[in-house]
Amino acid sequence: MSGSAASAAPDSRPGRRGEAGHADPLASAREICLHQLAARPRSRAELAAVMRRRGVEEDVAERVLDRLVEVGLVDDEAFAAAFVSSARAGRGLGRRALAVELRRRGVEPEVSEAALASVEVEDEEETARALVARRLRAMGGLPEPVRVRRLVALLTRKGYPLDLVMRVVTEAVPATDGEDCDPDQLSG
Template sequence: MTAHDETPDGLRRGDWGAWVEERPGRPAADRRRRRAGRSRRDGGDPQPRPDLGADGPVPGSAAADGPPGDPAAVARAVCLRLLTMAPRTRAQLAEALRRRGIPDAAADSVLSRFSDVGLIDDEAFAAAWVSSRHAGRGLARRALAAELRNRGVEEEVVREAVDRLDPDEEIETARRLVERRLPGTRGLATPARVRRLAGMLARKGYSSGLAYRVVREALEAEDHPAEDLPDTFD
């Protein structure tokens, strides 16, 4: 062994040939595993995963049914991935395919096929949306209809979905919303309480007339004289 090859005490060869301090308690096998891990991260993985993009197909997905770059296969993979995450309307899926650069003909074909087999169902989506958002957020018809339109649901389907909401249930939901918010307004003057509570209902899609009536009922139940309440909340 030449003087050049001798290992100085307490040192070892580093990854790039330089001498580095030997750390006790770290066996050579651990060092090899660490170097192997760095090598994989630096691109040394013998089987790197392909970069398929956010909406790209994955091995074993529907994209494997067609040749590489087949627009219909990519469209199927994109739609399946999005539908697995959450229900989507046809318009939402069409927009996702458009952003991916899928030709209109391929996109329409895939979307129609998904509709035929029930994977896309805007009527069911709208009905579930109304039920969930009314129960969970207390939204009224006007707000629910706006949300469905924003998701590309056709107007006739929107009307049918929101018309299923029972008007009496809508009123009871408004009352519960006011009851929950009422204690937090007790330090305010009566006109300010009316504006705050009725404004909260208006933002959730309730008509101004219904909002004022429900708020007035709640304040009268607190022994507010009716003559002290404003005629409107504007």
């Protein structure tokens, strides 16, 4: 087969437009979604975005998504709850970062709020303390101000509120001169 003949052949990857085996747009859209869901759970908005990128007509995408919701393969409430649990345990994210991630994945605000309601203040503080303790073990040779600055930056990036960050870091890295941490000095 010549190079030009090979490039003119239809794309045979599942769910791609032009595939000879999927003349039915619903079957093609369903295949795209099932392939995405096989990799990891996804929100309805994530699946809609993938189908949009693949050129699936909006009405076809809506029909497929409605059916997947109906049979329980797509459930934004369950997705949000599982995501919150997993991201807290695996990545140590605080409530603010979790909310941002859920919003980025297209989860509706009220669904996000319900999932985030399961994160207790005590749980968030415990996770922050564990992150700080783990990171401190690798910072043994650094001067105290550098350790404090890096820990504050870590927890802030992970979405913890500043009052919690300051309390946890101050307790974990007590000031050598007896003074409390000054948040204004930590931004540099």
